[in-house]
Amino acid sequence: MTIVESQRPSELDVMKDVKRWSRRNPELGNGPLSTDRFISPEWFERERTELFAKTWINLGSVRDLEGPNSFFTRDLVVLDKQILVTMDADGEVRSFHNVCSHRGMKLMWEDRGACPRAFVCRFHGWAYEKDGRCVSVPDEIEFHFKDRSEIGLVPITTAVWNGFIFVTFSEETPDDLVTHLGPLGEKFESFPYDILELDYRYDIAERANWKVAIDAQNEIYHVPMLAPVHRFLSQGAFASNDDGYTRLNDFSRLGLHTRYTSISESYEETRFSNAVAKGNPAWGAEQLLPLVDPFEFHVLFPNMVMSFFGNMMFTYNFWPQDESNVVWEIRLHFPAAKTLADLVSREFSAKRFRDLLCEDKSGHEAIQRGCESGARPYIFLGDQEVQIRAFHRSVDDYLEGIRNV
Amino acid sequence: MSSASIVLPEGFENLSQYGAWAISRDEDRIAKRLETPFEEVVAFYDAVIDQVYEAMQYLSTRPVNNPSIDDINLVNILKSMAEIANAVEIYHQGPIPDAGDLRGYVSRIDRDLVGSDLNE
Missing domain, CATH: 2.102.10.10 (Rieske [2Fe-2S] iron-sulphur domain)
Incomplete structure (x- = not known):
């Protein structure tokens, strides 16, 4: 298979070159983001009729x-x-x-x-x-x-x-799916989905706007702070600078879609995790895909995430119910288990990940309340959240009828 | 709580008193994590943790098809360990603090080793 990647930026650049992604994507701007988009019934109605009905x-x-x-x-x-x-x-x-x-x-x-x-x-x-x-x-x-x-x-x-x-459901002649997927589709043209099983699925109802939930997943800046398993993983599951702040190793806009990556470093795992991994080294030894980086996160516009972490592929579908409710559908895929030990290794990967996502849920709901409170009519995004800015640009363009594929 | 003794593969018989943790379904493992007094969760972890490495080495020689009942029991004990590992090692309590209710996180796909079915 051929998955062609642009050359990865050097480690030094990624760690030291502050506000790197904003400078490389000047079209995204650097201003605050209005909270209307998360709370307004009128905004949601536009998303229904101008986005979901057409894409x-x-x-x-x-x-x-x-x-x-x-x-x-x-x-x-x-x-x-x-x-x-x-x-x-x-x-x-x-x-x-x-x-x-x-x-x-x-x-x-x-x-x-x-x-x-x-x-x-x-x-x-x-x-x-x-x-x-x-x-x-x-x-x-x-x-x-x-x-x-x-x-x-x-x-x-x-x-x-x-x-x-x-x-x-577009009544106009829609772009065909290949055009809609654009460079993301090309990247995964020969993606070997047939080697993966769908092993876990969680449907999580949250009192949050669908984009609040996507945004909270679409960054790793929060990982060292939010909650215990997040903090544990921030020891090395993602790239960090000397101050312990996470860093994107790469970010790109792929048509309407986005991709970011972060490279794991070695860190001290727990006793159980070590015993499982060392007792069954065959599981996960082979990286799932010949990706440049072991963690790749794609927002597949408008409401899907397709991501890779070691030998796991996870997908999210965020199903808007109304402007302040979403069902977050989570699917975990793994290569087929060959041995009984693989079933245990897979189970631990899934449970570690599930606990991580369970930590996120109350945050999504609290953000929604905060936006609805009207405390401030806008939110701020940093350079390590550039992918969130890009996602909202895709949404805004689409609502305006701009098809930037 | 059931304290049924279970059959386990040779070398792991000492864990046979933990039959109550040889649980085949996701929903039931989550309930066990949340409903067992946390000292008992830790006691189960402490009893098993030193044998996880050997158990994984042993199970890595056993193909997934047609497992024996003693192998199934060992896998299910280790799946319970996977369920409670974060609780013991990271949270130091059963539930996840300031988070969603784990009972809402039962996988809709729940293939156990006896058969495969969809928990919907």
Whole structure:
């Protein structure tokens, strides 16, 4: 596979060259950021109609399906859509409005499963195939439609990229998914998603704006301060300068998306962590991807994160519910376990990470309260938070109709 | 609390009194972390920690398919250790301070060694 990286900046530059990223990205400016974007119902309405209704949205991946002849459903609250995603016997993925053509009943109520012989509406028994065709209408002779081809499920524009399933509800001709993904898509063109399993998934409801949650995840400046596992990891899981402040080793804008990296240094692990790692050195010895840096964090515009940490890939989907509520969907992927020891090593990676994210939750909610309090109408961002600035620039541009792909 | 004795692989029989920690499901391990008096959590950690390295070496010779019941028990004890390791080594208490409730962090995917299913 070929993942081409720009040359990594030298260690010395990264550590000593203050305000480096702002100077390299002057178009992002360096002013404060208004809090309206996190609290205003009007702002949220613009995001619904000008952003989510027009862009590509990741719904998960083929790992959320059980293989050929399976399905999952999703309520996309931000757009008031209910979606049925199917995979047929040939592996073709399609999406439909999860709405029976007859009277508008929700068709499939299960979260996921193997495809039944047909998707049958529980209200009056109208039945549909995996490709959306209506195949049976009880007492059909009493209906007035000419032909069942008129009453299939309503399809949704769907595209699959490296196993990740995206939909768009744009009524205009949308950019195709490859254009939307831009340089990020090129970077992961040959990403070997098939070597990864989806092993853990957490759905966390938070009383926070979806961008508050993304922003709080989209930086490592907080790591030495926030909470115990954060502070523990700040000993070396991320690059730090001599004063103990984290440093980005690299940052780049990839079209609408962003990437930053930080390089781990060696540090004193806990007794349990050491015993697990030394007793099972095969796990994690091989880095998951031939990335330049072992920690890479990408915000895949608008509401997804795709990140790599050692041999783990984690993805986040931040699902806006309203201007002050989000569901943070967390998925952890690992290479397949070969031995029983691998199951334990994987479990500890997941639990360490889960505790870290659990520490973050109350912070996300407290930030929301702070912004809503109106104490200050804006927030400040430092140079080590340049990726947050870039994300908001992408959002702002999109709301203004600028497609900077 | 169950104090059932369990079968374990040769060399680890001394841990057989910790059957109550040989827990197969994520939700139940989280509950055990939070509901057990913290001194007992620490006592379990102290009893197992010196054998984690040997246990991992042993388990790294055992393929994931068709595990025996004694191997399953050892894996589940170590998964409980993974659950409580941060509590003992970093938090010095069961719950995470000033954080979300861990009971909300049960993985929706919970494959145990007996079978695989989705905890939804």
